[in-house]
Amino acid sequence: IILFLDARDEANVENINFLFKAFEILLRKENFKLFITSRQRLQKKLEKKFKIKAMTVDPLNENDQLDFLKKFWNIKEDSLGKFDELFTKQYLQTFRIDGIGNHRDLFGTPLLVRMLAEIYSDFFKEADSKLSNEKAMKNDFNNQLKLVDVYDKFVTKCLNETLNKINNSQFGAEHSKRLKIMPESSRNEYQKLAFAEKMPDELITLMCEQHFTTNIRQIRLRILHDKEESLLIEALPDGLKFAHQSYSEFLAAEYLYKRIDKIDISEIDSYKLKALEVLEKQEIIRLFLFEMINSKMKDIHLKFLKAIGEQSAFWACQGNCRNLVKHLMGIEDKQSNNLEKNSFLHYAASCGSKEIVKYLIDQDVDLNSRNLYGETPLHNALKRNDIEIVKLLTENGAFINAVDIRFNTLLHVAVKYASNEIVEYLLEKGIDSNSPNLDEKRPIHIAIQKNSIEIVELLISHRVRIDCIDRRNNNILHFAVLYGSSEILPFLMPCLENEAINSRNLDGYTPLHLAVKKNDLESVKILSSKGARTDSKDKKNNSVLHVAVELSSEEIVKHLIQQCGVDLSCENIEGETPLHLAVKRGDLKICNFLILKGARIDVEDKQKNTILHLAAKSGSADMVRHIIDQKVNINYENSAHKTPFNIASDLKLKGIQKLLLKHGAVADFEEVESSSDSDVDFFEPSSL
Known part of the structure; x- marks a missing residue:
């Protein structure tokens, strides 16, 4: 499926x-x-x-947008020059940079392009109006077409076409007195439908007239009866539905804008909590509302937003509503008092609101103010990967060597979140490239963790230190194995001293140990081919072969034995060989491979346990049978004077007891009787 x-x-x-x-x-x-x-x-x-990786779909690029518009408007060959001049220079510039460009990800470029196509489709139909239409389009773009402008024009066009269709008239013809009233009336009805759909009942009760709900039912019935379908709204078997959510969100915002205008100033506090809750949840409605207020501001709107609180100023920054920010933020209130201590400049930088950043800089705000986490606005711009705002802040005096409360430098942040271009820009500015954060990680560690060879190369070309270690004594190679990929290792090795490849961290692990622990065969091959010692031990005296066997890494076990010639009989701090560990784990494949390659079967651990003792303890009948076939001493006693049979008896492994007795295990009468008392037997995989 x-x-x-x-x-x-x-x-x-x-x-x-x-x-x-x-x-x-x-x-x-x-x-x-x-x-x-x-x-x-x-x-x-x-x-x-x-927990799956999303597919990346190529965006609709500028040429695709223009091609679509040419086909939609049926632009003739002889008109292409004028069309290209108008749209290449003005339309795309507006669409890319202005308010629309800031929010394209919220709405999607295809939707916005289709709406623009509908809005201006009639401009290319009538030859006699071509000149005036061209001027009108240029005027729109020269005045920096806003998001609300696009939706306003689209809604107006759709409603006019729908009403003309109902009244059987051509769009653009003279309207009767009734038709001149209907567009605005119809828009108001659509606004109410959207408001009822998007707003909670409590806010509707607070802000709307008494018979609002009854009115909504009547509107729905009328639209269904008149078959008033359009690009805005669809009539479905279960009722009406807006063709796109953003259409209803725009119309709901328009109605909210109008209802705020009718609020009694003395009762404004009764609205603010519910309105704040709605605006926090409804991001698109909030965006539309703030742009509307920014364009046509009244005292009541400002009082309403100020009553909501300082969050309004941050949302104004997010919407790039410069005019609104000026009114919401007094000169004495440039620093916020919110819990995270973000200034308006922090928020404007994190939202990518370039115009607001410029305005705040002109107001002489503190470019280096720190929030609760010690971050400056420049930290926020870097997290957004916004090179224009990064340059704007640094060129106006923002410190490039600021650190947050975890001692992350701006380069730490840039390496983690930003592009190679921004990293290079900061390096060229002379940023500190070697300072560790509280976790003893330097920017190069973050680059490795990000698995970015390009940034690693960029940092090394600017002479960052690569001989550094963290608090666990991990060097760059340890870190690359732990967090990077096998592709980064060959790039790092020539830059390091020869000893680095066999350096041990606080756990005694070399980079090769860590590669084995990660079950990373490719890194194991690279490290072992470049001189990593396969006989190195961790602080528990485990060799890399011990680690591979412990993790049942069959391919790595084979590589270490066949290609690296590791010692099969090396012992760890408990006196265990790799074979002991394979038997303890009940891993028949690796156990058999070790024995075939010459692993000694007579070695005891520190408690004088043989591999048969460990096989009995594992509870695996197949393993016990396999070890017995190796002709080991079946009655050998460990340091506690226990034979393999005694261990099976202590653990009440009846099946193992029977198997050992069958092959000559010596036991006293009570143990023999005990082994036959129960019908409960061992789990024997080979019998399945």
């Missing part, structure tokens, strides 16, 4: 939650495969929830 999950953000929350629970159950089955894809902001959440 293969399912492809896309468009998560366009479905109802209740339906999505139900599907997620179903997917979590289905993913436990072997014949179920789930593919996911999403816009960037949701991709990480989906990957974390389902």
